[in-house]
Amino acid sequence: MKAIHKRDIAVDESESRVLLPRTRRRRRRLSSVERTLATIVWRTERAFYAEELARADGLLQHLDPRVKVCGLLLLLLDAALARNLPTIICVFAVALALALLSRVPLRTLAARAWLGAFLFTALIALPALFITPGRAAMRLPLLGWPLTEQGIQSALYLVARVETAVTLSLLLVLCTPWTHVLKALSSLGVPVVFVVILGMTYRYVFLLLQTAREMFESRQSRTVGALDGPTGRRLAAASAGVLLARTFQLSGEVYLAMQSRGFRGEVYTLDDFQMRRRDWLALAAFLLAAVALFWLGRRGFAPPSI
C-alpha cells in the first residue's frame, strides 16, 4: 500500500498548501491548541501526582490535617514577616527537612517549584540590582552600571522569600489529600458554604478539564497544518462558549440530582479528625518553631524612617 504523504491529503486545499511548509520545519512552534492541550494535561498529571504522594508513608502524611494546615501557614507567615535574610533561610531549611522527612523527592520540589519560581523572580529582580538607590558595591565590567548593595540585598530577599513560600505551600498540597485540606478548613472556622463550593469546584474542574481536552484533541486531530491567528482566537472563544453552555446545563442537572437526594440548601460535613499524641506533639513543635523564627526574624529590625 502506498504510504499516504501529507501532501496527498492537502492538494486541493489552498489553505493547507500554504501552511504545509511550516509543519515540515524541524522545530515547529506549538500551535495554540497544542499548547492549551499541553497545559491541561500537565495540570491534570500534576494533581494526580499530588494525590498519589499524599498517600505516601512520611511524617507530614501521618499528621492531622488541621495541624498541618496551621503549622505550614505559620511557617509561611514567618517567612513573610522576617526582616533579615538568615531567618528566611532558616524557614527554608525547616521546609526542606519536612520535605525529606515526608519522603517528598527533592527532584519533585526542584522541578515543580524551585526552578520556575527562581527563573520568574530572578527576571523580575534583575533590574532592581541597578536601580535601587543606595551605595554602589561594584560596577558591571563593560557597561559601568553600578550594582548597589541595597539592590543586591533586595533581590536576595525576594528570591529567598518566594522560594520558601513556594516550597511550603507545595508541601501542604503534596502531603494532604484535597478532601482533607477542605475538612481542615471547615473545622478551622471557614464558612461551610465556601468549603463545599471549593470541594465541588475541585471535583468539577477535572470533569471540565477532561471535556476541554477532548474538544481540543478532536479539533487537533482534524487539523492539518497550523491555524492562523484569527482562526485560533475564534476557536478558543468558541470552545469557551461551548464549555459555558455545557457548564450551565450541567449545573442544572447537578442541582436536580442534589435535590432528588434530599439537598435543601444546608450543608453538613463529616468531621472525623481525631487529635492523637503525635498530632499534639507536632502542633507544639510547629508553634515553638514559628515563635522562635518570628523572634529571630524581627531582630535587627529598624522601623522605616519617617
Place this chain on the structure above:
Amino acid sequence: MHIPDGYLSPETCAALYAAAAPFWYVALRRVRRMLNTRVVPTLSLFAALSFVIMMFNLPLPGGTTGHAIGVGIAAIILGPWASIITISVALLIQAVFFGDGGVTAFGANSLNMAVVGSLVASGVYRLLSARAPLGSTRRVVAAAVAGYAAINAAALCAGVEFGIQPRFFHDAAGAPLYAPYPLSVAVPAMLIGHLTLAGLAEMFITAGVVAYLQRTDSALLRLNTRATANSVEVARQSIWGAARPLWLALAALLILTPLGLLAAGTAWGEWGPQDFSDAQARARIASASGNQAPPAQAPAGLERLSHLWSAPMPDYAPPFLKSAAFGYLMSALFGAGLVILFFLLLGRLARAARGVG
C-alpha cells in the same frame, strides 16, 4: 498578574484581605438571595469553568500567545456579584493547589482580579451596551472593551500594590524587603504588559464568547440582564440594605486617611516649585531619584503653570484647621462626598435618559 507569596508585605496582604472581605460578604448574600438553594452547584460549576478558561492559550497579533482570566465573561454572563465569588474560588484553587499566586497574597489577587475586575467589566459592559438588542454588534464591542478595561484596572491595582512596598518596607540599610520597585516603575511596568498583551487576550476571549453565544445560545446572555433588572429594583428599594458593608468599609477607610501623614516626603514627581529652592526638599528629591541632583531652578514651565489654579485645600488640609490629622479626615470626607454625589447625579441622569426614573 497572579501575585506570588513574598512580593507583598504581610501588612499589605492583611489590609487587602480586609478590603476584599466586605465584597465577598455582599456578593455571597446577593447571590444567595438570587439563586437560593441553587447557589452551591451553580457557583461551583462556574468557578470550575473559570479555572479551565484560565488555561486557554490564545494566539495574539504579533505571534505571541496569552492567557485570559475569564473575568469579563463571568461578569457579563453571571453579573458582578456571582462573578466575584466564582473568580475568587478559582483563584483560591489555583493558589493552594497549583501554586499560581500566593496563599498570603490571595486577598490581593482576589481584590484585583475578582472584585475590581468584575465590577469594572460589568460596569463598562452595561454602560456601553445600554439597551442594545442581545444580538447586536454593539454588545460584542461592549464586551471587548469591558474585558480589556477589567484586566487593565486589575493590573493597575497590582502595580500600585507592588509600588508602595519599597516606600514602607525596607530594612535598616534601606534595602526593600518585598517588591523592590517604586510606583514610578511598578505601575508602568504592569500596565505596559497588560495594555499590549494580556489585555488583548481577555478582550478577544470576552468578545469572542459573546459573539459565539449570540449565534448559538443567546438565552445565556439574557441571564444577567434579567438578574440586573431584579437587582436594580432591590437596590432602589434600599441603597443602605445590601451595600451596608461597603458603606462601612468606606467609613473605615475614611477614618484611616490620616495614615497618609506617615508617608515621608512628597510623592515622586509631585513637587511644587518651592521644593526646588528648599535645601531639605532638594535632598529628598535627589535621594528618591537615584541620587540625581534636581535642577537648581524650578523648571520655567512648572513655575508658570503652578499659578493657574490654587486648590481650596492645599496638601489636604484647609488653612483654617490647625490639626493636620483632622484636616486630612475632613478632606477625605469632602472628597468622598463629592465622588458619591457625582455618581448619584450620573445615575439619575442615566435613569432620566432611559425614561425609567
